[in-house]
Amino acid sequence: MTDRSPLAPAAFPPLPSIAGVTLRTARAGYKAWDRCDLTYVELDAGTAVAGVTTQSKCPSPEVEWCRDAIPLGSARALVVNAGNANAFTGHRGRAAVEAIAAKVANHLGCLPSDIFVSSTGVIGVPLPIDKAEAGLEAAFTAAPCGWEEAATTIGTTDTYPKGAHVSAMIGDTRVELVGIIKGSGMIAPDMATMLGYIFTNAAIEPTLLQHMLSAANRKSFSCITVDSDTSTSDTVLAFATGKAGHAPITSMDDAGADAFHAALHDLCRQLAHLVVRDGEGATKFIDIMVEGAESDASAHRIALSIANSPLVKTAIAGEDANWGRIVMAVGKAGEPADRDTLSIRFGATQVATGGLAVEGYDEAPVAAHLKGQDIQIGVDLGLGEGRAQVWTCDLTHGYISINADYRS
Amino acid sequence: MTDRSPLAPAAFPPLPSIAGVTLRTARAGYKAWDRCDLTYVELDAGTAVAGVTTQSKCPSPEVEWCRDAIPLGSARALVVNAGNANAFTGHRGRAAVEAIAAKVANHLGCLPSDIFVSSTGVIGVPLPIDKAEAGLEAAFTAAPCGWEEAATTIGTTDTYPKGAHVSAMIGDTRVELVGIIKGSGMIAPDMATMLGYIFTNAAIEPTLLQHMLSAANRKSFSCITVDSDTSTSDTVLAFATGKAGHAPITSMDDAGADAFHAALHDLCRQLAHLVVRDGEGATKFIDIMVEGAESDASAHRIALSIANSPLVKTAIAGEDANWGRIVMAVGKAGEPADRDTLSIRFGATQVATGGLAVEGYDEAPVAAHLKGQDIQIGVDLGLGEGRAQVWTCDLTHGYISINADYRS
Known part of the structure; x- marks a missing residue:
């Protein structure tokens, strides 16, 4: 990474682990760089998912894949490739996404539609399947890592890793929400996200999680802009593992639903501000x-x-x-x-x-x-x-x- | 002016004089600069006018003045102030425009609504009436000048004066169209003009001239952008003195109407390109x-x-x-x-x-x-x-x- 933005926070914040979420990174070598560029997140069975994606009329195959998978409501893994957006790559780009999902599904013994994939970087170059597969092999056996390493690995032109954390009380149970995000240019509504991932140990029914995330997005990621340009790849996904032990929330009328919703909104706004603070060339x-x-x-x-x-x-x-x-x-x-x-x-x-x-x-x-x-x-x-x-x-x-x- | 844009034409083109149009410039001293900054154009009685103005919801009082006067169809003078846009200046800005129109109308013995006024420069500072009036006094008695001096005097951040010329045949009569324009930033549709003035010796009925200018604008000034920003002052006016001697054109079915329309469109496109070529910082x-x-x-x-x-x-x-x-x-x-x-x-x-x-x-x-x-x-x-x-x-x-x- 180049020099940290002058608007960057002093340091990456301490973030708690989330039960049911295991982070790993690996070197797929999508670009000629000396760093990890593949992030692999395993999610325990029973994890709910929600998501919002770019409004671009020319989205990447990853975005199309996620749009199809989100309504099914369940997730077992997330793969994020950095250095190649795989956008505008036709059938070869689509094939790369399918190969990644199939390989991870085979590894975990789940459906390909439980695997979520994002890629970010240059547009127009098909993601090399061989590099992705080798990277995944390495990731499967890598030691688990922490949030800062994952937040760094999903970044491209970002000058600092971005993460944030909030808590909420659901009845007597304290639940944690952690988010990591990347993005510094080609950022605008609608929707203005780049790649953002939120993980919580709360138990939230997927349709309700989607409702909450969409609402939070309208007041956070859709309210930031760096250069008015809209990415082909913008995606925010929220994963709820349900490991916290409270009774699942299925309606906004349930106790704790409002508190969780407010916390999610707060987290989204924090993450959105982190992106603006890393706006390319930003000094204010x-x-x-x-x-x-x-x-x-x-x-x-x-x-x-x-x-x-x-x-x-x-x-x-x-x-x-x-x-x-x-x-x-x-x-x-x-x-x-x-x-x-x-x-x-x-x-x-x-x-x-x-x-x-x-x-x-x-x-x-x-x-x-x-x-x-x-x-x-x-x-x-x-x-x-x-x-x-x-x-x-x-x-x-x-x-x-x-x-x-x-x-x- | 600073260094000429690398995209500037080699030189200001030779432009013919237009019968019924007299150009003069003066120093009103709107800014602390050593140059003329007031352009005064006298138009013979019988001159028809048409115009298009900014789509901004916060236009300058000059734009409001022109919008009211254009439908009346006749013009006797144009005053262009450079260095102060007089925009967002409330009643004091309006008073300055009225004072200018009244003074010129009194000088020429015509209605204030026959006087067209534009101002360009910084927003939010009322145009000083005393400077405008002293500048006009000087302009009234100044020796007539040529197109290049007028084109230079209407400029602000422009790096070169902009003018263009086309001809058209109306029956056996050759008519001339000359345009001058200023603008280099805060330029976008709709409509993307900055300040442009077109003068012709053709005789065109004002309603028809308006129809032709609006159509030409849609394919020229409304098709350029420098920075997506829209000025509060954008104005293009076309003045037809009718001195060429042909029978007045009152309908698109009249002989020569199509030729004049095509020539007007050509001129507008040339002028629009000159503005883009002076886009702030432009190298391509x-x-x-x-x-x-x-x-x-x-x-x-x-x-x-x-x-x-x-x-x-x-x-x-x-x-x-x-x-x-x-x-x-x-x-x-x-x-x-x-x-x-x-x-x-x-x-x-x-x-x-x-x-x-x-x-x-x-x-x-x-x-x-x-x-x-x-x-x-x-x-x-x-x-x-x-x-x-x-x-x-x-x-x-x-x-x-x-x-x-x-x-x-």
């Missing part, structure tokens, strides 16, 4: 809150218009309080907006209201706020009750450097 | 042709998704034949697309077809094509007859440098 984390819109959906579109504007993102990179570019981005969203009721703030400082700069506007506190790493932009449209919050990063020379020669 | 001009879509509108949205993708634009900047990013951009457009019927070419070289890279793909001719300044990307969706063509530029360190400290 930007929190954008839009209020007073005609609807939540309208607020969301306006917030994303701001978050995806190159001119807003370069202004923040330059620590430039150029709020006119916020006006521009609101105006171009195509949503109901009225210049004369619009208010804008940076941090806690109101800069414009009612169609013009505030009387006696003092740029000093705004300039001070923009020198920090955590930037807040607030917009009040003054039209209704709609609100939305999204997160992004600034656009810098680092982004250009990373992406103008990614394949080289 | 990118022509994107999408065919085989379900409809022209669908093809247009897919083409813009490619043209606005930061990952595509940085790959081209890096002369990297990373066609997987084209697949990504097609997939994220949300339009009907089928991975297995999709074909992609760079220049004349097919790189992918039918869901995977072409058999025996040789990257050498593609790499050679990408080293040039004029890049062609072709996409065939293999679904229908829809097609669209758009133009953009690459995304480079230059864009970041220009926009991270624009106000400084």
Whole structure:
């Protein structure tokens, strides 16, 4: 990995093990690099699964495979290949996914549809089946590893491994939720995930788990953007092993369902923020809150218009309080907006209201706020009750450097 | 002006004068710079006008003024202020536009609604009325100037003045169309114009001129993008003085109407390309042709998704034949697309077809094509007859440098 993002957390957090989840890594050698690049996660029988995948109309065969398998609700293993996205590779790409699932299913004595597969990296090169199979052989016999090693192994251009942990009480039982995620570019709604995996020892019926994950996704992974580009491979999967010992949760009316749902949402937001903080070239984390819109959906579109504007993102990179570019981005969203009721703030400082700069506007506190790493932009449209919050990063020379020669 | 864009034409072209059009410039001093920044164009009585303006929901008062005046169909003068966009300035901004129109109307003895006003530059600072009025006084008595001086004076971050010329035959009469335009960033459909002004000695009834300009705009200014950002001020106005002496054209069925329409479209496309060639930081001009879509509108949205993708634009900047990013951009457009019927070419070289890279793909001719300044990307969706063509530029360190400290 290259230098850690300046927005990275100080260290990888301590994460508890999850009963029923065994992590292993191996070297498949998808690229000419000196690191593990295949992650193999064994899940005990009885594990429930839910997932959300990219909205791309040209998804990878892994995404198509997962879309087919998720509704069946059960999982026994996850394989993540790093360094080759296997996307846009036609029947050869599909064959690689089928070969991986078959090999793991044979190893575990389960159905291929219980095996979940993701790949990430360059697009257009079929995943070499021989390397995948050799990598799996190595993984089957490797010693189990910890979360940090797995989080590192699923990464590609990531500058640091990403993991997070929350707990929830279901009745008298404390359950744990651990997530790892990778992603730093080609990230945008809908849905803005890259590859994320959540593991819990809670017992949650798969349909309900899917409901909770979809809802959490709408307020977390679908609210982040780095560069407005949408991956062909974006996938978030949640696995619930049910080892915690409480009575299975099958309905939102069950005791503990709300607590688990809130914890899952919290975990998804933490993971989403970790991705933004590793946005390619990022030097500022930007929190954008839009209020007073005609609807939540309208607020969301306006917030994303701001978050995806190159001119807003370069202004923040330059620590430039150029709020006119916020006006521009609101105006171009195509949503109901009225210049004369619009208010804008940076941090806690109101800069414009009612169609013009505030009387006696003092740029000093705004300039001070923009020198920090955590930037807040607030917009009040003054039209209704709609609100939305999204997160992004600034656009810098680092982004250009990373992406103008990614394949080289 | 800073260094000319590497994509700039060798020189400003020779442009004929247009009977009934008198150009003058002056120094209003909107910024602390040593250059003319007010352009004043007098138009003889009887000049017809048409116009298209930004789709922004937060337009400048100049745009609102022009939107009100265009349907009245007649023009006597154009004033363009450079260095201050006067956008998001509330009633004070509106007052500045009204003061300018009133002063010029008084000078010419016409209605204020015959005066067209544009401003371009920083957003959020009211245009100083005293400077505008003093600038106009100076302009009224200045010696007439040529097209290059006017094209230079309307510019801001432009690195070269932009003008173009076409002719058309209306019966036995040759008519001339001249256009000048400014713009290099904050450029996107719809509509992607910056400030453009077209002058012709043809006699075209205003409603018909509007019809022709709107149609030409859809295939020119609305087909370019630099950074996906939409200005609060985008405006294109067309003025027809009617001095050429032919019988006025009032219907598309009139002799010469088709020829004039074609010439106007040609001129708009030339002007639009000049803007892209001055895209902030641009080093490559990118022509994107999408065919085989379900409809022209669908093809247009897919083409813009490619043209606005930061990952595509940085790959081209890096002369990297990373066609997987084209697949990504097609997939994220949300339009009907089928991975297995999709074909992609760079220049004349097919790189992918039918869901995977072409058999025996040789990257050498593609790499050679990408080293040039004029890049062609072709996409065939293999679904229908829809097609669209758009133009953009690459995304480079230059864009970041220009926009991270624009106000400084």
